[in-house]
Amino acid sequence: MLSYRHAFHAGNHADVFKHLVLIQIARYLGQKEKPFWIIDTHAGAGLYALDAAPAGKLEEFRDGIGRLWARDDLPPAAAEYVAMIRSLNPDGRLRRYPGSPLLARWQLRTQDRLRLFELHSRDAHLLAENFADAGKQFIVSQSDGFDALKALLPPPSRRGLVLIDPSYEEKRDYERVVNALKDALRRFAGGTYMLWYPQLTRKEAFELPARLKKLPATDWLHAALRVRTPAKDGFGMHGSSLFIINPPWTLYDTLSATMPYLAATLGQDDGAGFTLERQKPAASSAASARP
Ligand code: SAM
Numbered sequence: 369m370l371s372y373r374h375a376f377h378a379g380n381h382a383d384v385f386k387h388l389v390l391i392q393i394a395r396y397l398g399q400k401e402k403p404f405w406i407i408d409t410h411a412g413a414g415l416y417a418l419d420a421a422p423a424g425k426l427e428e429f430r431d432g433i434g435r436l437w438a439r440d441d442l443p444p445a446a447a448e449y450v451a452m453i454r455s456l457n458p459d460g461r462l463r464r465y466p467g468s469p470l471l472a473r474w475q476l477r478t479q480d481r482l483r484l485f486e487l488h489s490r491d492a493h494l495l496a497e498n499f500a501d502a503g504k505q506f507i508v509s510q511s512d513g514f515d516a517l518k519a520l521l522p523p524p525s526r527r528g529l530v531l532i533d534p535s536y537e538e539k540r541d542y543e544r545v546v547n548a549l550k551d552a553l554r555r556f557a558g559g560t561y562m563l564w565y566p567q568l569t570r571k572e573a574f575e576l577p578a579r580l581k582k583l584p585a586t587d588w589l590h591a592a593l594r595v596r597t598p599a600k601d602g603f604g605m606h607g608s609s610l611f612i613i614n615p616p617w618t619l620y621d622t623l624s625a626t627m628p629y630l631a632a633t634l635g636q637d638d639g640a641g642f643t644l645e646r647q648k649p650a651a652s653s654a655a656s657a658r659p
Pocket residue numbers: 370372373374383386408409410411412413414466467468469485486487488491511512513514533534535
């Protein structure tokens with residue numbers, strides 16, 4: 369039985385990082401006329417109220433979007449992301465926050481498709497409400513996103529982004545993400561895959577990047593944003609990471625220009641920083657820094 373609810377965490381530092389990158393990838397896909405698909409295997413509820421429970425309980429958004437919301441010195445990718453959050457809150461008060469389904473939807477043209485999967489019954493219900501106009505272009509399904517992926521790949525246009533963003537409340541999610549990516553790459557080797565995972569002191573999270581780098585993919589980007597020093601008792605998430613297979617060629621430079629700002633702005637102590645690594649078929653490079 370799933371107990372994780374993304375509403376408690378909406379708009380936190382991990383959402384900022386993930387959503388900013390999601391927008392960049394979707395916009396890149398939209399540069400060609402040919403249709404693309406976005407498949408969001410772990411979609412959440414799609415839209416969150418920050419001024420009410422449950423988001424209002426932990427107020428994680430204050431150390432996430434809250435720190436960027438009023439800034440006027442945002443680098444371009446952060447400015448594009450914040451502009452979308454501002455457009456959802458036109459009265460200037462940060463009260464609503466979009467999940468990945470809504471941010472993805474805003475990037476679609478009429479020829480593009482969005483497929484959303486959410487297993488938790490309550491969140492699947494809210495997601496369906498938030499996509500009440502679902503039809504051919506958007507399909508919402510209360511089902512297991514890992515399983516659903518198999519039937520959808522490759523998309524008919526052979527252009528697409530798969531976002532895999534589990535809650536990792538079940539230890540087996542670490543195994544499932546690796547297996548899902550292996551299987552997906554067999555079906556659709558040219559797809560873009562964006563996997564989110566938490567930085568935690570637990571063994572499975574620590575070992576995941578090495579396993580991802582062994583996947584049969586020659587073109588990937590690995591970006592990690594640390595917001596604080598890991599707690600001595602090992603409790604809590606000190607940052608989050610994205611492993612992106614077949615990223616847009618522009619993404620490394622975009623993140624090089626954005627990550628220092630994110631680490632400086634979202635950092636909570638002097639353990640904050642970022643790592644950016646890329647492997648390309650021809651060459652590879654890496655950057656790592658404290659803000
Ligand atoms: N992608 C969302 C966003 O960025 O707004 C947040 C997703 S949240 C981190 C993970 C979600 O996955 C939770 O809502 C959880 O209920 C759901 N979930 C967990 N296991 C799942 C599975 N096997 N298939 C589909 N959804 C699942």
